[in-house]
Amino acid sequence: MNQYVNKKFSNQYKATIGADFLTKEVMVDDRLVTMQIWDTAGQERFQSLGVAFYRGADCCVLMFDVNNGKSFETLDSWRDEFLIQASPRDSENFPFVVLGNKIDLEESKRMVSQKRAMTWCQSKGNTPYFETSAKEAINVEQAFQTIAKNALQQETEDILDFPDPIKIDSDANKYEACGC
Amino acid sequence: MSPIMEEILSDSNSILTSDEPLSPTLQPQQRLKARPTTQLSFDAYSSSSSGSSIRSFNTTSNKVDTGADFLLGLISKSNSATSSERSKISPFHNVKSGKRPLIKLTKEASSEEEEIDQQDTCRDSDVPLDHNGDDSIISRNDISVISDDKEYSGYRRKYGHEADPLLIYKDPQSITWSRHRKHFFILSSAGKPIYTRYGEETRISSYMGVIQAIVSFFADADDTIRSLGPLYLVAVSRTNESEMQLRDQLNYLYNQIVSVLTSTQLTKIFEQRVNFDLRRLLGGTEPFLDNLASTMGDDPGFMFSSIQCVRMNKDLRDKVGSIMQSIKPQDLLYAMLITNNKLITLLRPKKHSLHPADLHLVFNMVNGSSTFRSVESWTPICLPKFNNKGFLHAYVCYITSNVCLLFISPDKDKFFECSEAKNLLKEELSDCNALQEIEEASQNEGYSIADIGVPGLRHFIYKSRTHVQYTSPTLVAPYSDPRKRQKPLKVHYYVSPNETILGWLTSSFELYAAFGPLISKSALTSSSHTLLRWIKKEEESLFIVSSPVF
Numbered sequence: 231m232n233q234y235v236n237k238k239f240s241n242q243y244k245a246t247i248g249a250d251f252l253t254k255e256v257m258v259d260d261r262l263v264t265m266q267i268w269d270t271a272g273q274e275r276f277q278s279l280g281v282a283f284y285r286g287a288d289c290c291v292l293m294f295d296v297n298n299g300k301s302f303e304t305l306d307s308w309r310d311e312f313l314i315q316a317s318p319r320d321s322e323n324f325p326f327v328v329l330g331n332k333i334d335l336e337e338s339k340r341m342v343s344q345k346r347a348m349t350w351c352q353s354k355g356n357t358p359y360f361e362t363s364a365k366e367a368i369n370v371e372q373a374f375q376t377i378a379k380n381a382l383q384q385e386t387e388d389i390l391d392f393p394d395p396i397k398i399d400s401d402a403n404k405y406e407a408c409g410c
Numbered sequence: 411m412s413p414i415m416e417e418i419l420s421d422s423n424s425i426l427t428s429d430e431p432l433s434p435t436l437q438p439q440q441r442l443k444a445r446p447t448t449q450l451s452f453d454a455y456s457s458s459s460s461g462s463s464i465r466s467f468n469t470t471s472n473k474v475d476t477g478a479d480f481l482l483g484l485i486s487k488s489n490s491a492t493s494s495e496r497s498k499i500s501p502f503h504n505v506k507s508g509k510r511p512l513i514k515l516t517k518e519a520s521s522e523e524e525e526i527d528q529q530d531t532c533r534d535s536d537v538p539l540d541h542n543g544d545d546s547i548i549s550r551n552d553i554s555v556i557s558d559d560k561e562y563s564g565y566r567r568k569y570g571h572e573a574d575p576l577l578i579y580k581d582p583q584s585i586t587w588s589r590h591r592k593h594f595f596i597l598s599s600a601g602k603p604i605y606t607r608y609g610e611e612t613r614i615s616s617y618m619g620v621i622q623a624i625v626s627f628f629a630d631a632d633d634t635i636r637s638l639g640p641l642y643l644v645a646v647s648r649t650n651e652s653e654m655q656l657r658d659q660l661n662y663l664y665n666q667i668v669s670v671l672t673s674t675q676l677t678k679i680f681e682q683r684v685n686f687d688l689r690r691l692l693g694g695t696e697p698f699l700d701n702l703a704s705t706m707g708d709d710p711g712f713m714f715s716s717i718q719c720v721r722m723n724k725d726l727r728d729k730v731g732s733i734m735q736s737i738k739p740q741d742l743l744y745a746m747l748i749t750n751n752k753l754i755t756l757l758r759p760k761k762h763s764l765h766p767a768d769l770h771l772v773f774n775m776v777n778g779s780s781t782f783r784s785v786e787s788w789t790p791i792c793l794p795k796f797n798n799k800g801f802l803h804a805y806v807c808y809i810t811s812n813v814c815l816l817f818i819s820p821d822k823d824k825f826f827e828c829s830e831a832k833n834l835l836k837e838e839l840s841d842c843n844a845l846q847e848i849e850e851a852s853q854n855e856g857y858s859i860a861d862i863g864v865p866g867l868r869h870f871i872y873k874s875r876t877h878v879q880y881t882s883p884t885l886v887a888p889y890s891d892p893r894k895r896q897k898p899l900k901v902h903y904y905v906s907p908n909e910t911i912l913g914w915l916t917s918s919f920e921l922y923a924a925f926g927p928l929i930s931k932s933a934l935t936s937s938s939h940t941l942l943r944w945i946k947k948e949e950e951s952l953f954i955v956s957s958p959v960f
Contacts, residue, residue, distance in 0.1 A: 266616075
């Protein structure tokens with residue numbers, strides 16, 4: 231995330247309250263969009279806080295380490311957890327994006343193949359998949375472009391009804407008012 | 411001497427000799443203890459009146475592995491070419507500089523902050539630090555440890571913004587941005603920015619995330635934030651205003667949003683979509699929030715929950731009122747003439763009086779946009795104290811260069827009737843020369859303290875609880891900063907090297923007066939009574955004592 235926003239990589243950025251907050255502006259179809267990127271902690275003790283952060287999200291990015299099989303296997307539970315906690319209106323079509331990170335390490339360390347990851351993504355309603363290296367800035371820009379685009383598609387024009395007109399004789403309001 | 415004055419002036423327990431406000435919410439202060447943890451404190455709450463609020467917050471720095479997932483909040487913004495390189499600087503970078511950010515998150519910064527606080531404590535023990543357990547609004551007088559000159563030049567060296575000297579006040583990444591005396595932030599419960607008093611909303615979205623995180627942190631411990639609607643409103647202040655005052659001000663900001671949307675719509679929007687970007691609907695009304703944010707600090711009417719009327723001969727006011735009565739359009743709720751945030755007269759139905767909070771919103775609307783000065787306008791407005799669920803419709807038109815006429819009706823199709831009534835009103839007022847007279851009264855600057863002839867008196871504010879109005883002479887030096895006034899409970903008597911302050915509350919009035927520093931208690935008492943007699947004598951011109959009803 232730092233790679234994307236600050237064009238630099240730090241493997242010891244600070245987690246604060248279980249989440250890190252960054253902002254990035256991107257152009258999506260001639261429209262300038264500001265992304266609020268909330269990096270929630272993967273640690274157990276912060277999980278309860280995640281609940282509040284999930285609500286109101288426009289897109290969820292799941293990220294695993296291609297050199298760590300367990301991080302891939304837990305994607306399912308993270309996804310389910312998100313949908314339960316965020317309870318989006320249309321959970322079938324809520325936009326997810328999956329990132330397989332740390333592809334800069336040597337091939338022999340790789341535990342999750344691209345094929346395996348893509349198969350999983352296809353089974354989850356064709357979730358977009360990107361292989362990235364935060365350290366080497368590979369695919370990061372493209373991934374976030376897709377994220378912004380998919381999130382924006384969720385935005386629909388809501389039509390608001392004008393509320394009913396007030397009937398002034400129906401209910402008198404009582405309060406300390408001007409004596410004038 | 412009146413019994414109450416006598417009791418107060420002779421009872422040493424009641425005479426306060428420090429400038430601690432008498433506000434019941436202020437507890438005896440405790441000094442901040444140095445702790446090697448992050449200290450983050452501000453007052454945040456969600457537009458309401460009960461429950462507990464965010465107090466202070468400690469957290470230790472933690473390292474966390476690359477996160478398992480990211481979340482995005484999207485704030486759409488009109489397409490513009492203002493995107494700049496500045497956005498790449500994390501807001502937290504200024505924290506690392508060890509200066510004084512308003513919201514502090516790193517361990518290093520907080521340690522340094524506390525050291526500075528302790529120095530402050532030693533240097534000036536009268537300065538309330540407000541880092542006590544109960545009240546943690548950041549409010550300090552001496553926030554400038556580094557001189558302004560140095561600060562600006564340092565910033566310029568670093569970011570090279572010499573070309574636009576104002577930019578540093580707007581840019582949340584700048585130290586100067588954090589040094590405004592009072593910030594207001596409004597965000598949705600999903601953490602999306604809705605309004606910031608300074609800077610641009612998208613630039614502060616990281617701070618909004620932090621605020622949302624803090625609220626969630628406490629919610630997680632079943633310490634929920636006080637809440638009415640789906641918004642979080644935050645004040646970060648070093649103005650010495652009490653928590654109660656800031657709470658009132660946040661309520662006003664909330665009411666301003668309700669006046670644009672109604673609480674019905676506001677609730678419905680977020681019920682349907684918790685991630686809604688409210689700026690899509692509020693866009694264009696920011697000047698009204700800005701105007702309100704700055705007026706609230708200066709206009710005592712907000713703090714005293716009362717309004718000021720134009721000083722005017724009672725006969726003239728009555729005449730204007732009866733003419734308004736005679737021409738009023740059908741289905742009218744309120745008709746009023748106002749000038750410069752002051753009321754000339756108000757016409758209302760017998761069973762609906764007008765709450766001062768709603769009247770302040772009306773004043774704010776008329777003052778917040780210059781377009782009302784040039785055209786007849788018809789605009790929906792929700793007056794939350796009257797009814798927060800629906801819109802009323804306001805006809806707004808200046809009938810002289812200073813005097814503005816408002817007709818407020820529940821019927822959205824009454825523009826032409828109102829416009830006709832306005833023509834009639836103007837005609838009839840001109841015929842009896844009243845139009846000229848009210849214009850003159852509205853241009854009148856008010857009265858000066860010298861007009862009253864009370865020895866030793868420098869300034870005062872008198873609120874009539876009966877009329878829910880206040881009166882005050884024009885401010886002269888050194889009282890050009892009304893934010894220094896604070897609200898006492900009953901009687902507040904305070905002598906400083908520069909002045910003697912009296913605050914006096916009874917069931918029918920509130921008086922806040924400033925005298926010279928050398929005045930004796932007996933002279934103070936007799937002067938106060940002279941002042942009260944003068945106000946009594948002038949009551950009918952200072953206040954609207956009766957207004958026409960229908």
